[in-house]
Amino acid sequence: MLMGVAERKERHKEDLKREILDAAKSLFTEKGLEATSIRAIAEKIEYSPATIYLYYKDKNEIVHALHSEGFKLLVSYFNVLNHITHPFERLKGMGRAYIQFAVQNPDTYMLIFNMDEPLQHVANCFEEWNEGDRAFDILLKTVKDCQNHGYFSGFVPEQISFVIWSTMHGLCTLRTTGHLGHVAVARSGNQSLDALMASTFETFVTVLEKLKN
Amino acid sequence: MLMGVAERKERHKEDLKREILDAAKSLFTEKGLEATSIRAIAEKIEYSPATIYLYYKDKNEIVHALHSEGFKLLVSYFNVLNHITHPFERLKGMGRAYIQFAVQNPDTYMLIFNMDEPLQHVANCFEEWNEGDRAFDILLKTVKDCQNHGYFSGFVPEQISFVIWSTMHGLCTLRTTGHLGHVAVARSGNQSLDALMASTFETFVTVLEKLKN
DNA sequence: GAAAATTATGAACAGTGTTTAGTAAATCTT
DNA sequence: AAGATTTACTAAACACTGTTCATAATTTTC
Structure with missing residues (x-):
């Protein structure tokens, strides 16, 4: 694998972590912590709920x-x-x-x-x-x-x-x-x-x- | 309906409200508020979950x-x-x-x-x-x-x-x-x-x- | 006793966090 | 370029949640 490709993928991975966090933060402040679901976060970033678990172990880890x-x-x-x-x-x-x-x-x-x-x-x-x-x-x-x-x-x-x-x-x-x-x-x-x-x-x-x- | 019977039933109704509240309080302090379910409360007082809703409108009303x-x-x-x-x-x-x-x-x-x-x-x-x-x-x-x-x-x-x-x-x-x-x-x-x-x-x-x- | 009113529940609905098996896509090797 | 392999993603399911409702069991009235 080329070195530049690895970096790009890594960057994309970081980007998605950010997207998830931003969506989560926006929903948390809007609806409260307990009232926002992983599914809602997933829908906001237009990914499947399961995808979120590839970037964060838990809902707790997002909160953390x-x-x-x-x-x-x-x-x-x-x-x-x-x-x-x-x-x-x-x-x-x-x-x-x-x-x-x-x-x-x-x-x-x-x-x-x-x-x-x-x-x-x-x-x-x-x-x-x-x-x-x-x-x-x-x-x-x-x-x-x-x-x-x-x-x-x-x-x-x-x-x-x-x-x-x-x-x-x-x-x-x-x-x-x-x-x-x-x-x-x-x-x-x-x-x-x-x-x-x-x-x-x-x-x-x-x-x-x-x-x- | 006899007057004494009405009172007894009323008292029993109050008793059950107390039982629910005590069970809820015990579970809340033990496991936290969000982590205790209506079903767990029901099980503790040995009633069906649905019964609780005959005495309290909501989980919120219990918390209240x-x-x-x-x-x-x-x-x-x-x-x-x-x-x-x-x-x-x-x-x-x-x-x-x-x-x-x-x-x-x-x-x-x-x-x-x-x-x-x-x-x-x-x-x-x-x-x-x-x-x-x-x-x-x-x-x-x-x-x-x-x-x-x-x-x-x-x-x-x-x-x-x-x-x-x-x-x-x-x-x-x-x-x-x-x-x-x-x-x-x-x-x-x-x-x-x-x-x-x-x-x-x-x-x-x-x-x-x-x-x- | 039968009828009426009360009390309790099983089953279902829509939602939750999370896991897994399997698919689609991108990448590497030849 | 074609095939093999790794990566990225997701549909479906599991075990929960609060809550509702038709139905069943019980108790009270007549």
């Missing part, structure tokens, strides 16, 4: 691939903050980026953080949530930088990091599930959900700022 | 019923705190109770707060999350009481409440999904997950206490 891509997307939201030198400003930027990611990609957010199906999958192959590990390391490092600038004095950086992560994750999850909207409707006037999230976040930032000196 | 019971259980965790007169102590107690509920009933916790299937169901019949509304009202009232004792001065009570809710919910969700455990393993020595949650919570309480006077 999307999970992986979602994480890379989240990291890309953080990467625009590298130029911010002041650590607390960078921390604030991370919070805003995290919220923005969750608001703009609610399905991906739930897929990454709150779906239990891929979790068992992730529990088996550890490599995956090392990405989550690295993300936490970035947060932890930023918190320590903040401490060098007088913030969070007297606190254990790991614990402050856990509190921050919890608050951001809770806020984003409550928004994505709709609970925040439900409870907020009557209580916070007629400001939009996004405005409510923003003001809640700003309040949290104010709380954190009180820990300075 | 469990959702409702889960909320009542959460409220029962809060009810033991009524005797605490100091509002901030009561607030701390609520946090601890919330954590305890999530740790002791992880499936119910995810069912109530982070499952998207019953959410659409809930979105249609509004009565349900009024329970969530009332829970938030209790939190809001407690926060206001705290403000009357010098806590959270200068803050909007609704926003402080949202921050508190987010933090607690985020912490419990991260724990239940396993993310907290995964990230914590390497980072926080060999203290148990429960200890880690407790210390994170205490750190959060310390942060809130800094907002006093």
